[in-house]
Amino acid sequence: MSAILVYISTTGGKIKRSSLEVLSHCRDQATKNNMELAAVVLDNDAAAFADQLQQYGARKVYTVSNPIFKSHLNAPVTQALLQIIEQVNPRVFACASTEGTKDVLGALAAKTGGAALPDVANFEVTADGVSALRPVMAAKILSQNTASGELVLVSVRSGSYDATESPTVADVTDVAFTPADFAAVLREVISSTGDKVDLSEATVVVAAGRGIKDEEGKKLIDDLAETLGAAVGASRAVVENGLFPATAQIGQTGKVVSPELYFAIGISGAVQHTAGMSNSKVIVAINKDGDAPIFQMASYGLVGDLYKILPLLTEEIRKAKSA
Amino acid sequence: MKFTVCIKQVPDVYAPLQIKNGELSMDTDRMVLNAYDASAVEEALVLTEQHGGDVEVVLIGPDKAKETIRKALAMGAAKGHHIHVEDTHGLDSAAYASILTAFFEKNPTEVIATGKQSQDTDSGLAGSMIAASLNLPYAANAVGLHIDGGSSLVVKRQGDTGQEMLALPIPCLVTCSNDMNNPRIPSLKGIMASKKKPVETHTLEDLGLSLATVRDSVKTSTISYQEMPAREAGKKLEGDAEELVSSLMNLLQNEAKVI
Incomplete structure (x- = not known):
């Protein structure tokens, strides 16, 4: 056979x-x-x-x-x-x-x-x-x-x-296995601080995009992720500007994720990003631009200011989790 | 150190495209240097500027693709190799890798660099295929390179849960991520200088191959193209922040049941 x-x-x-x-x-x-x-x-x-x-x-x-x-x-x-x-x-x-x-x-x-x-x-x-x-x-x-x-x-x-x-x-x-002598030598594995939860295996992902403009915004993302026990992801834009580590990048040139629940926060939804997350089961999008393409694929789309929404959302989830 | 960068001319994937009867049609015929390969060229240039050495590029394609070799020469590469194949239609990663393997057997180098994938097909196979065929140590998806003492290339690659730092003895092969750098835009001086730089043409026969043997090495084919299935849009909520959060919590808990 x-x-x-x-x-x-x-x-x-x-x-x-x-x-x-x-x-x-x-x-x-x-x-x-x-x-x-x-x-x-x-x-x-x-x-x-x-x-x-x-x-x-x-x-x-x-x-x-x-x-x-x-x-x-x-x-x-x-x-x-x-x-x-x-x-x-x-x-x-x-x-x-x-x-x-x-x-x-x-x-x-x-x-x-x-x-x-x-x-x-x-x-x-x-x-x-x-x-x-x-x-x-x-x-x-x-x-x-x-x-x-x-x-x-x-x-x-x-x-x-x-x-x-x-x-x-x-x-x-x-199976018995004897490694050959390898030419390449692994010197070290560098884990970034964003690797608390393995992104590609996570059941919940909180991903940040261009709408996250500063450390304050990054903290809102980290707080929500921590409350949910989620991995933190990012679009290329906020990896390039240094707010998020390269290990967090989701998309065609980054990781492909497929969690039960995906938060796209301040992410417009360009195909280069959505290629890496479109298999997610439930997608929540938060964006102040109501015409952003991410709303065409989101299960739940919130049109509004993420800097106002995230603190409230994190608080409500914290209450729900401890209830 | 001598770098030879494998580059590819690809359609501009950001140009509008349509599918007609399962066939792909692009609105423009614009062809560009594969973005991942451009990062490989850039990194090789930076390393040779720091440590000395030469950067050459090699491309498989029709005569028209020579413009992409010129682009790499204008960035600063010293020499181009054009492996002339007028009709590359239907050639897959295995076929490209077999041609490049034959090229490197006749034109040895110290570091073979290339993009981690081609931006039109996103296959990402050719690099490790060439390394395996030439029995070279290699690393894929490099996000940083540096030279250590002249005898090894230190590669930082993006792995699944972190970044792995590897030392590869030379000769070796590395495939590059576009997260590595921002490729330089050729200067006017660079463009003028590129016109005087040598481009050596190789035929498949020069490499001990023929179009027939290359076509025999093809193992996969593309049958047709189709639209991406669209996800259905769900509920779009508007209102003030408190209303939005309260509606979302209700939906996540009672409809999606994920919290």
Whole structure:
């Protein structure tokens, strides 16, 4: 039986939600196409995730445990994934599109001779490959792409599918792995203060745009985020002017997020930004320009002065949370 | 240090566009230097201005794309390489990477730099494909570069939860984010000087390839284009701040049930 192999990304001792979304979709695709669903996880302690992967329907689980996976480094990730791909010989290799997987997808394609479809909004396994939709031209339109061949590699945008459980019992294989000598050396990982909550995994995001003009405005954003337990995001404009760190940037050139609740505050809604958040479930927009394009996609749009609205909103949420 | 920057001529993605019968049509034929590649050129220029060395650029495309090589030369690059492929239609990342791999096998350099992705397709594959094919250490999505002692390139890259600082021994490859810098606008002097700078033309045959072998390396194709599905607009609320907050709280708690 041919297989779909899903590469599972972890962060802070947890499987990324976006990886579970891909695994859930691949389970449906495997059932439809009479294929086997396999998952591979690389982590300092990869075996710890095997139970959860069975809950989501993986029939084969490959765990590769090594301290080298504590921080991201492309060479050992590529080496380990090539080893598992050789062992499983899948027709489709799928993963969530993250900065970590973007770093290795091309190398995996080049080394395996497989076809790569990166950053897709959805995909279907077909008789001779994969068919997928990808946002292109600064996320203004979608292109329908096909890839054929013995192996197709796909990375999927966060929020494209729901993560749903379907428990099964898997064969779990702990794979021996010896990292090669790598030329590149990781010197340090610099976490910015805005990283209290991992933005791409957050269930609530408070994002600031050009309407936030100063430190006072930034404090209103931080207060609301803290009250909600939310991650802080930002549009390119307020990253460029130095108010928010580059790690917070959401959009076509930044992160793609898909939280349950997204606050777009002082964000006009240019496509370069909305490309990174349009999969959010509930969108709240606050902007004083009632004609701002963000209102065309917001679940709830508030036309008004964010400097007046935010303190009241934070206070009301604080009351609601403590009630 | 010698930098060779892979650059691409792309349509201006901010120009209006339409889809007719699944085909893409742009209102203008304006072609530009890929913005991410411009950041790679800029960073290579800054580093060689500080530490010495040369910046060359390489581009795959038709004769018309030479204007984009001139743009990079006007910014300050010393030499251009034009890999002449008159019809690039249908070539994917794998095909571009195979051509550039063959180019670098014949034209070795110290640092290969390029944009993290092309702004028309946003694929972001070619960089790590070339590095893997040439067995070079690489880093993707760099937001800062500096040279350490002449033997390694220190790369700050934007990762998922923070920034990672890597030291890559030379030769190596790096893909650049547009968050790295603001590419310079060529000066009039730079534009005049660019006209005298050398542009070497390479054919696929010069690189030991042919259009047929390159077309064989294509692994993906674009079938058609379609509109982005629009999200439905919800409720737009107006009023004073207190009314707005009270209505929103009611909706978040009782309708969306997210708080």
